[in-house]
Amino acid sequence: MPSDSVRSSPRPIVLNGPSGVGKSTLIGMLMKEFPELFGFSVSHTTRTPRVGEKDGVDYFFVSQEEIEKYIEEGKMLETAKVHTNFYGTSVMAVEMVLESGKHCIIDVDIQGATTMKSNARFMASKPIFIFISPPDFDELRSRLMGRGTETPESMAIRLKDSLAWDKFYRSNPEFYDHRIINDDLETAYKEFRDIILE
Numbered sequence: 182m183p184s185d186s187v188r189s190s191p192r193p194i195v196l197n198g199p200s201g202v203g204k205s206t207l208i209g210m211l212m213k214e215f216p217e218l219f220g221f222s223v224s225h226t227t228r229t230p231r232v233g234e235k236d237g238v239d240y241f242f243v244s245q246e247e248i249e250k251y252i253e254e255g256k257m258l259e260t261a262k263v264h265t266n267f268y269g270t271s272v273m274a275v276e277m278v279l280e281s282g283k284h285c286i287i288d289v290d291i292q293g294a295t296t297m298k299s300n301a302r303f304m305a306s307k308p309i310f311i312f313i314s315p316p317d318f319d320e321l322r323s324r325l326m327g328r329g330t331e332t333p334e335s336m337a338i339r340l341k342d343s344l345a346w347d348k349f350y351r352s353n354p355e356f357y358d359h360r361i362i363n364d365d366l367e368t369a370y371k372e373f374r375d376i377i378l379e
């Protein structure tokens with residue numbers, strides 16, 4: 182049974198691709214079909230907890246000194262500074278998901294994916310790197326418009342970033358184990374599902 186083989190060897194699944202290509206949509210479909218087989222890592226943050234947030238559940242709440250130390254020690258797979266706070270994914274948080282017997286889905290940017298590749302401890306967990314492409318640029322733009330979440334400014338940033346993703350993929354196709362072109366959603370989902378359950 183595919184679900185048994187998934188359980189016996191949980192792996193990180195790194196999803197890359199431009200904003201609006203359908204990463205969240207594909208992850209949502211997978212979580213709906215196999216809710217118990219997939220998990221997400223808990224991020225670290227230096228921001229203060231909001232009411233009701235629990236350490237180790239919503240985030241690992243850490244100080245700036247701690248997160249800087251983790252970065253130096255190679256314990257963080259990716260970090261981003263949003264306004265004055267750091268956010269990031271640690272190797273340990275991914276390992277906690279794998280140890281619970283679940284695949285760990287990670288959706289990161291180019292810099293994050295590159296850092297992951299250079300982290301020997303993370304690579305030892307045999308991550309699957311998947312690149313999701315749009316059928317073309319116009320379709321990507323119309324999906325982002327259709328989602329109705331973007332201001333003209335954020336739209337321009339996402340479309341500019343999509344060119345950087347395209348360039349990155351073209352220059353490094355071997356960086357990825359698989360590439361899926363998300364044209365027809367059902368076809369793309371089937372491909373995605375087959376890769377992960379293989």
Ligand SMILES: Nc1ncnc2c1ncn2[C@@H]1O[C@H](COP(=O)(O)OP(=O)(O)OP(=O)(O)O)[C@@H](O)[C@H]1O
Nearest residue numbers: 199200201202203204205206324328363364365366
């Ligand atoms: N194959 C498809 N055909 C048509 N529309 C699609 C397809 N896949 C996704 N969409 C739609 O495109 C929009 C963008 O998809 P989604 O939000 O999943 O992208 P994303 O890659 O997760 O973006 P972000 O990185 O910004 O979170 C959504 O409105 C979604 O319903």
